[in-house]
Amino acid sequence: QPVLTQPPSASASLGASVTLTCTLSNGYSNYKVDWYQQRPGKGPHFVMRVGTGGIVGSKGDGIPDRFSVLGSGLNRYLTIKNIQEEDESDYHCGADHGSGSNFLKVFGGGTKLTVL
Amino acid sequence: QVQLQQWGAGLLKPSETLSLTCVVDGGSFSDYYWSWIRQPPGKGLEWIGEINHSGSTKYNPSLESRVTISVDTSKNQFSLNLSSMTAADTAVYYCARGKTGTTMRGAMDVWGKGTTVTVSS
Numbered sequence: 182q183p184v185l186t187q188p189p190s191a192s193a194s195l196g197a198s199v200t201l202t203c204t205l206s207n208g209y210s211n212y213k214v215d216w217y218q219q220r221p222g223k224g225p226h227f228v229m230r231v232g233t234g235g236i237v238g239s240k241g242d243g244i245p246d247r248f249s250v251l252g253s254g255l256n257r258y259l260t261i262k263n264i265q266e267e268d269e270s271d272y273h274c275g276a277d278h279g280s281g282s283n284f285l286k287v288f289g290g291g292t293k294l295t296v297l
Numbered sequence: 298q299v300q301l302q303q304w305g306a307g308l309l310k311p312s313e314t315l316s317l318t319c320v321v322d323g324g325s326f327s328d329y330y331w332s333w334i335r336q337p338p339g340k341g342l343e344w345i346g347e348i349n350h351s352g353s354t355k356y357n358p359s360l361e362s363r364v365t366i367s368v369d370t371s372k373n374q375f376s377l378n379l380s381s382m383t384a385a386d387t388a389v390y391y392c393a394r395g396k397t398g399t400t401m402r403g404a405m406d407v408w409g410k411g412t413t414v415t416v417s418s
Contacts (some may be wrong), residue, residue: 215404217342224391224408225334225342230401238401273342277403284355286332286344286403 182278183209186290192295198262201292203274205255212276213237214257216250219271219291228272229255261294269296299324299408303392308418309382319392319409320374326350330395331375332405335379335388335414343388347395348375382418389413 184206193199202228203214216228218278231250238246251258261268275288305317306411327350332333346356348366356364365378379386390412393405 217405224411225393225405227404227406227407230404238404243407247320273341275344275405282355285357286347288344290341 182285183212183276183287184275185214185276185287187272187274187292188263189290190293190295192217192297193264194259194297195266197237197264198260199264199294200271201259201261202270203257203289205257205276207255212278214252214274214276216257216259216288217273217275218244219261219273220267225273228259251290262279264296266296268294270294298406299394300393300406302396303390303409303412305377305390305412305414307415308415309414310418311383311416313382313416315377315379315382315386315390316413317390317392317412318374319342319376320372321394324353324394326370326373326405329397330403331366331368332395333377333407334393335386335413336391336411337385337388345379345390347378384416387414388418401409 186204213232215230217225219225229235229240231252233252247262249260271291271293273291278285300322301321331348332347333345346366348354348368363380368375392409394407396404
């Protein structure tokens with residue numbers, strides 16, 4: 182099964198841009214990844230799905246145009262432009278693996294984004 | 298606007314069984330998968346398992362021996378039982394809706410507010 186690796190922390194100044202990375206383990210370069218935003222004390226919220234061709238499907242409810250994704254090789258990126266205070270959150274990536282009785286959802290450890 | 302409302306006991310003793318229920322308020326029940334996910338304090342998310350409206354289940358292999366997820370379509374609700382609880386199972390437990398279809402299968406687009414579960418003697 183794939184392992185998803187995320188840096189534990191990131192920071193960016195108000196109004197700046199930041200790119201968060203989710204790295205798939207070797208052999209899983211064709212996997213799509215879901216990004217979730219989790220504001221402090223709240224449950225996760227679906228941001229969008231990303232594959233090597235970019236966004237898959239549509240963004241989650243209320244996700245602004247400032248959020249975009251790219252996929253390259255084993256990396257899946259979430260970029261946030263013009264960062265706002267409300268973007269300060271934990272960001273999780275997740276992926277589905279297998280099918281039938283061997284199905285499994287896996288998540289990365291999450292990245293805590295601090296807005297300076 | 299679809300909402301997931303979840304409830305269950307928040308304080309358990311070691312060896313007890315966790316029971317949580319999530320009711321789907323609004324929207325279709327049969328067109329989605331229904332999942333349970335947990336998050337230990339200060340840690341990332343862990344998928345527990347999922348069920349569809351017909352009762353077909355998938356479980357995380359690491360928890361499969363202790364997990365049962367069931368569905369009651371007449372009440373638009375699904376439930377989680379996790380047996381033999383230990384301190385390592387202390388976490389916030391979430392229910393979530395998972396999309397179906399070819400391109401978005403598994404994306405969890407609606408989440409409950411979470412239930413804090415503590416296991417302590």
